[in-house]
Amino acid sequence: MQINNLSEKINAYEAKIKAATSRVIDSGWLVLGPEVKRFENLFAEYLGAQYCVSLANGTDAIELSLRALGVESGDIVATVANAGMYTTTALLAIGAIPFFIDVDLTTRNTTLKEVQRALDAGVKAVVVTHLYGRATPEIKEIAQQCALHGVPLLEDCAQSHGASIGDQRTGTFGDASSFSFYPTKNLGALGDGGAVVTNRNDIAEKVARLRQYGWSSKYCVEYGGARNSRLDEIQAAILAVFLPDLDAANERRRHIAKRYSLEIKHTEITLPPIGSADYVAHLYVIQSSKRNLLQAYLKGFGISSDIHYPIPDYRQPLFKDKFAEIGLKNTERLCSEILTLPCYPEMNDSLVDQVISAVNAWEI
Known part of the structure; x- marks a missing residue:
């Protein structure tokens, strides 16, 4: 997927x-x-x-x-x-x-x-x-x-x-x-x-x-x-x-995101809040301290995921030690824990079901 x-x-x-x-x-x-x-x-x-x-x-x-x-x-x-x-x-x-x-x-x-x-x-x-x-x-x-x-x-x-x-x-x-x-x-x-x-x-x-x-x-x-x-x-x-058709497509994105937030139930995963007009679900991003294990697990089920984004700007290699003194607590935690699940308007309910079932079945 x-x-x-x-x-x-x-x-x-x-x-x-x-x-x-x-x-x-x-x-x-x-x-x-x-x-x-x-x-x-x-x-x-x-x-x-x-x-x-x-x-x-x-x-x-x-x-x-x-x-x-x-x-x-x-x-x-x-x-x-x-x-x-x-x-x-x-x-x-x-x-x-x-x-x-x-x-x-x-x-x-x-x-x-x-x-x-x-x-x-x-x-x-x-x-x-x-x-x-x-x-x-x-x-x-x-x-x-x-x-x-x-x-x-x-x-x-x-x-x-x-x-x-x-x-x-x-x-x-x-x-x-x-x-x-x-x-x-x-x-x-x-x-x-x-x-x-x-x-x-x-x-x-x-x-x-x-x-x-x-x-x-x-x-x-x-x-x-x-x-x-x-x-x-x-x-x-x-x-x-x-x-x-942008508003209709955004509504479909919100519908998928809402299903994820209501139906994914896992003690190791933190879900984003359900949104209304303030949220157009461009990306559905979850958090887990065991993010890498979850990503590998989903890959085994044929479910693609991504990390948006894994490196804080100030830690990018091009800067070397230029921003070494900077440490943004929440930013760094998110970069180490976030994982993006599939969420796009053309995604049918069967595919959404597969993602929910796979995530809920994840065993640590």
Whole structure:
């Protein structure tokens, strides 16, 4: 059993995908054309935001949004260390310095207290990651504190497409937000893609310049730190095909996650809380102090699993001893105990039953 089966989604949408790609090919307009503009408008409307600027991938979305927010080389930026190094990679590309903040053991997201610690330390910007598809519970309060300190807030929404707190979607609380459309995401393309979403015209305009060489006009380069980072017309057209069904797909993910949380019963396993609109179940992540034994056991049953993510950013080999003095208790515990089970919209009830039965039958 795969942890995600993208071929099933592709097969289900085959006719619509072919129609969308044929429309683009027939138009002869392949980059920054009407399909890109249409998707940007649709996605901004879906989120309840003013602007969406599409990009080549989610990591570029983090980097270029931070550049647009004024982050420069040498600036210190707050970020979690349990989210796969993506924000830290973007910071390194800018030349900025990460200020690592811890997370809550239950939600796996950061807290107001940790963000306040970073603000008190004088960070230039804050990045909050809505990890595993769960909206950071205190995101509204975090946004208020960042605003009071005059510190820009970027929401990393690569795993939280469609999640909301109250009637407000993730990606609309901060000054800007970054999205990834990597194929496994809740809203995924058939290749790489990303976007920056914001309610600020100045940020949208700056990102639009940065995604195309820093041009202020054609062939006139005015902005530093730019690149070629454009979502192509075919991927934009495909994303527009998938977008109308995003909420239904998220509901199916929640249904599977709820079944896991209600039906898996094992003394050696800690399950994530059941979510509602705040949780779009991008990943269903359990905890066990015997994680490696459980993963090997599931593999024996033909059930794939994964670890998202096994190494805190500050312990990555590239840093050597640079962050040797840093130790985030919850982050390090989670990295040593987490395990991701299969959870995707096309997963049928029989496969869900198999996972539940296998986990419940695990003997230490």
